[in-house]
Amino acid sequence: MEQNIIELIISGFMNSLSPYHILLMVFGIAAGIVVGTLPGLTATMAVALLVPVTFVMEPASGLVMLGAVWCGAIYGGANAAILLNIPGTPSSIATTFDGYQMTKNGAADKALLASLISSVIGGIVGVVILLTLFAPLAQVSLKFGKPEYFWLCIFGLTTISAMSTGNVLKGLLGGLLGLLIGTIGLDPVAGIPRFTFGYRPLIQGIQLVPALIGFFAFSQMLTLMERNEKYIAKYKQTPNLFKSLVSEMLQKGRSIIIRSSILGAFIGMLPGAGGPVASLIAYNEAKRWDKNPEKYGKGALEGIMASESSNNAVIGGSLIPMMALGIPGCPAAAVVMGGLLAHGIIPGSKLLTQSGDVAYTFITSLIIANLIMLPVGYFMIKLVANILNVPLYFVAPIILVLSSIGAYALRNSMFDVFVMVIFGVIAYILSKVGIDPGPLALGLVLGPIAEDALGVSLVIAHAKGSILQIMFLRPVSFILIILSILSVFTPLILSHIKKNIGLEVKKNDSTVC
Amino acid sequence: MTQRFANIIMSFVMLGICAVFLYQTNKLSYPSNVFPYILIGGIAILSLIILLQNVFSKVEVREKFNQINYKRIISIVVISIIYISVISTFGFYSVTFIYLIVMCVSLQSQEANIKMAMKVRNSLLLSTSIVILVYIVFNILLKVPTPRGFLI
Amino acid sequence: MKLKNKSIVSVSLLLIALMILISGCGQSNTPTPEKKSEANYPDRPINMIVPYDPGGGSDMLTRMIDKHAKEQFGNNFTFVYKPGAGGAVGASDIAKSKNDGYTIGTVNIPNYLLQSISGSGDFNADSFDYICQTASDPQILITPQGSKYTTIEEFVQAAKDNPGKLTVGVPGALGDGHVATLMFMEKAGIEVSIVPLKGGSDLLGSILGKHIDAGMANIGVVISEKDNFNILGVTFDKEHPFVPGVPTFKEKGYDVQSFVGRIYVAPKGLAPEMLQKLETGFKNIWDNSEYQDSMRNAMFSTDWKTGNEVKEFVTKYHAEAKALIEKYNK
Known part of the structure; x- marks a missing residue:
């Protein structure tokens, strides 16, 4: 009865190439891109909204459409990030750093197209890794216990030094503040409420998505309204963009895209980490290994390529532990797994023997979906870029309304809308004293993961009687600690070396602090 | 400062x-x-x-x-807070419609060369189409619930 | 000036037109709790509050009921998702809803009870009227492959020899697995370190990766990987069909009975006729073989309890859990 894997892959491709499935994918990707572009509606939500629809479909068709929506939504987040400095999904936080700068420099369409191409490549690399290596990689993901997650978060936090263009001290302060905000709500280890200041709704904690919309969308609208400019940026279509951009990307960023995609797939397969962490770390690594790290944050194509290829590679990665062990790698994967279960397909070690045909149709369809995303996304870029030609006095109110509905839709809760506005105002004020929303968001993303990992590690360490052994001496933890230290100090050392050689190092403009 | x-x-x-x-x-x-x-x-x-x-x-x-145009920033924040405070009493669509008109008209205050009537007309057109579009996208296509009040 | 007046008139006209348009599309929100309405109840869609994310277990289970809801209640349910604080937000919403029969919801035994004990929920067992239970999911005590402990006896002995040294993962702090472990500790007179993880998948990963000594897991989440760990015992009152041959804690001498019960509730004070209609409707759906098949496919074990049976169990469990949590958490 055992079917050959090659045979399964080929029949999977044949299945996903049926006209019906292609139609589903085109629809799914278009819907995904729309949902991803809207601030507040995340990829997880896009997939969750579609699961009930798939109940009435054939298992394979339903999964094909879920996969397409997922890919589209993760990519779609880049559109808003680039055009408006608002990450459409948490995974595209890192895309705002350079994407929005490019828009301001008048290269919006270039940035949009680069993010599309990177997403497609990243997505395909992720799926290929899933297809070829998922059994051994799932075992690797099991090596990550809670102490390793804690150090992974610390490593993620070191990216603050890469993203704070002005002042590292203030960047760190912002990151810690984000972490502190993340502690409001239920204590992950004791299960009791804390930091709620007697205010009951705070028990549910500050949710990532409403706070992110506040940090980016609301405060960004206020920033745009400060001065009396009529448009966000000048925008003119570049002729023959596709050809010139592809050759530029091939020349500049082959290694960046491949490295970021692999990083994305790897971080994606660690349950709980997910797209935001992957794209931020990929961005940091791209900057670190670049010969001219100064250009990042000022509109570097490489920054977009790193962030977008890695977050789409997360999709393939997060399916690795799900397919092999029944453990979803991220919230969206958990929803897809719910969809699988509803169709009577049990993910895990018996998946391939029990329902290999459906599983492989799903996996191979993700490759096709990514390929289809290129024309569909290209068409939609032309549409969304026009927002730059709409006067700001129209754009700003629309964004504010969409932000409100996005914050509300997450949990049908007006509380989240208030969170959005309040954190928007806080982020705006903080940006005036030099604390950017990037580090704040990073802290909020990593905070709950880090705290849970630390708390559980300490419980285990307490039982086993040795904090040193559990926290510091496990091999993977040890490597991550070394990497974090290197990550903090390499920029310092590099700038020191450059100074000594006599190269001019640009001084920070805020000399005071 | x-x-x-x-x-x-x-x-x-x-x-x-x-x-x-x-x-x-x-x-x-x-x-x-x-x-x-x-x-x-x-x-x-x-x-x-x-x-x-x-x-x-x-x-x-x-x-x-x-x-920085502080007056403008503060008025945006205040109008927005009023907006979200009354959503749950009056309902999302009615309040959003008024909010959009108020915001669009007031943000155009710098545009001296556009006549008031034009501003109002443009804002009206925009608000109407946005409200309808939001309704189609969120309530019909995506089936995401919007806050309801005693109006709509 | 004239222009301005004109525009104001057109604003108001448009506004009114728009309101009519949209309110026509939306559902009417005017509940009429009259006596005669109970006879033809339900005559419009019932709101179903799901206190978890769409796509989660509660959502899936309720969607499976919803597939057949039209035959029983005339309409499908209107799903309202209210996730937050592990379900406490939605449960609180159900408790505070109008008890006109048009808002019901699903909660999980024992999570909402434990939330009322820990202080994260502003409701208690008496805030609801109970419709029924459709499914239950007991816990199993599992150890990683290659572990020294493969039976309950070995585990109890090891825990007695090294008090506090064994780590037992549970799917969440102050959740069902946590309380089941406390019950086990109490009944067996042992002490272990409880490791609160983030849900069943996290627990499964920690067991497969051998990061913890044992885990108190819900069957449904981990059962597909049952060849990759040892199952020591199940917290059910009899042999469970999903884990045939696994002894219950009870037959080993430790009376630990615990499970996640998927129950449907209404805000307190529903008219008895309505409650009865709901229970009958749910029971008819539950008896449908198509429903039973879809549940089996998705690895949910169906387990019917009437509203009164649920209420009885809830009262007993609440008292036991409260005493245990007060004893062990300081």
């Missing part, structure tokens, strides 16, 4: 936040209190460093703070 003064205020605010969270953390038990203590310690140290740097620094950097 100078950047230096702003930094000093910020440091004090941060130290205040530390004090509030510290008071609450003291009530927690091990291991729940470890993580908050680390964060509070970190924020306090960084704030102190920034505070000291600014108190003893003699360089004054004039910020571009006075170029």
Whole structure:
């Protein structure tokens, strides 16, 4: 009865190439891109909204459409990030750093197209890794216990030094503040409420998505309204963009895209980490290994390529532990797994023997979906870029309304809308004293993961009687600690070396602090 | 206001936040209190460093703070807070429609060469189409519920 | 001036037109709790509050009921998702809803009870009227492959020899697995370190990766990987069909009975006729073989309890859990 894997892959491709499935994918990707572009509606939500629809479909068709929506939504987040400095999904936080700068420099369409191409490549690399290596990689993901997650978060936090263009001290302060905000709500280890200041709704904690919309969308609208400019940026279509951009990307960023995609797939397969962490770390690594790290944050194509290829590679990665062990790698994967279960397909070690045909149709369809995303996304870029030609006095109110509905839709809760506005105002004020929303968001993303990992590690360490052994001496933890230290100090050392050689190092403009 | 003064205020605010969270953390038990203590310690140290740097620094950097149209920012914030406060009583669509018109018209106040009637007409068109579009996308296509009140 | 007046008139006209348009599309929100309405109840869609994310277990289970809801209640349910604080937000919403029969919801035994004990929920067992239970999912005690402990006896002995040294993962702090472990500790007179993880998948990963000594897991989440760990015992009152041959804690001498019960509730004070209609409707759906098949496919074990049976169990469990949590959490 055992079917050959090659045979399964080929029949999977044949299945996903049926006209019906292609139609589903085109629809799914278009819907995904729309949902991803809207601030507040995340990829997880896009997939969750579609699961009930798939109940009435054939298992394979339903999964094909879920996969397409997922890919589209993760990519779609880049559109808003680039055009408006608002990450459409948490995974595209890192895309705002350079994407929005490019828009301001008048290269919006270039940035949009680069993010599309990177997403497609990243997505395909992720799926290929899933297809070829998922059994051994799932075992690797099991090596990550809670102490390793804690150090992974610390490593993620070191990216603050890469993203704070002005002042590292203030960047760190912002990151810690984000972490502190993340502690409001239920204590992950004791299960009791804390930091709620007697205010009951705070028990549910500050949710990532409403706070992110506040940090980016609301405060960004206020920033745009400060001065009396009529448009966000000048925008003119570049002729023959596709050809010139592809050759530029091939020349500049082959290694960046491949490295970021692999990083994305790897971080994606660690349950709980997910797209935001992957794209931020990929961005940091791209900057670190670049010969001219100064250009990042000022509109570097490489920054977009790193962030977008890695977050789409997360999709393939997060399916690795799900397919092999029944453990979803991220919230969206958990929803897809719910969809699988509803169709009577049990993910895990018996998946391939029990329902290999459906599983492989799903996996191979993700490759096709990514390929289809290129024309569909290209068409939609032309549409969304026009927002730059709409006067700001129209754009700003629309964004504010969409932000409100996005914050509300997450949990049908007006509380989240208030969170959005309040954190928007806080982020705006903080940006005036030099604390950017990037580090704040990073802290909020990593905070709950880090705290849970630390708390559980300490419980285990307490039982086993040795904090040193559990926290510091496990091999993977040890490597991550070394990497974090290197990550903090390499920029310092590099700038020191450059100074000594006599190269001019640009001084920070805020000399005071 | 100078950047230096702003930094000093910020440091004090941060130290205040530390004090509030510290008071609450003291009530927690091990291991729940470890993580908050680390964060509070970190924020306090960084704030102190920034505070000291600014108190003893003699360089004054004039910020571009006075170029900001404060009146506009504050009115956006106030209108938005009123907007979200009344959504749950009156319902999302009616309030959004009015909010969009008010915002669009008032944000166009700088555009001296557009006539008032044009501004109102354009805002009306925009608000109507946005409300209908939002309804189609969110309620019909995506089936995401919007807040309801006694109107719509 | 004239222009301005004109525009104001057109604003108001448009506004009114738009309101009519949209309110026509939306559902009417005017509940009429009259006596005669009970006879033809339900005559419009019932709101179903799901206190978890769409796509989660509660959502899936309720969607499976919803497939057949039209035959029983005339309409499908209107799903309202209210996730937050592990379900406490939605449960609180159900408790505070109008008890006109048009808002019901699903909660999980024992999570909402434990939330009322821990202080994260502003409701208690008496805030609801109970419709029924459709499915239950007991816990199993599992150890990683290659572990020294493969039976309950070995585990109890090891825990007695090294008090506090064994780590037992549970799917969440102050959740069902946590309380089941406390019950086990109490009944067996042992002490273990409880490791609160983030849900069943996290627990499964920690067991497969051998990061913890044992885990108190819900069957449904981990059962597909049952060849990759040892199952020591199940917290059910009899042999469970999903884990045939696994002894219950009870037959080993430790009376630990615990499970996640998927129950449907209404805000307190529903008219008895309505409650009865709901229970009958749910029971008819539950008896449908198509429903039973879809549940089996998705690895949910169906387990019917009437509203009164649920209420009885809830009262007993609440008292036991409260005493245990107060004893072990300080």
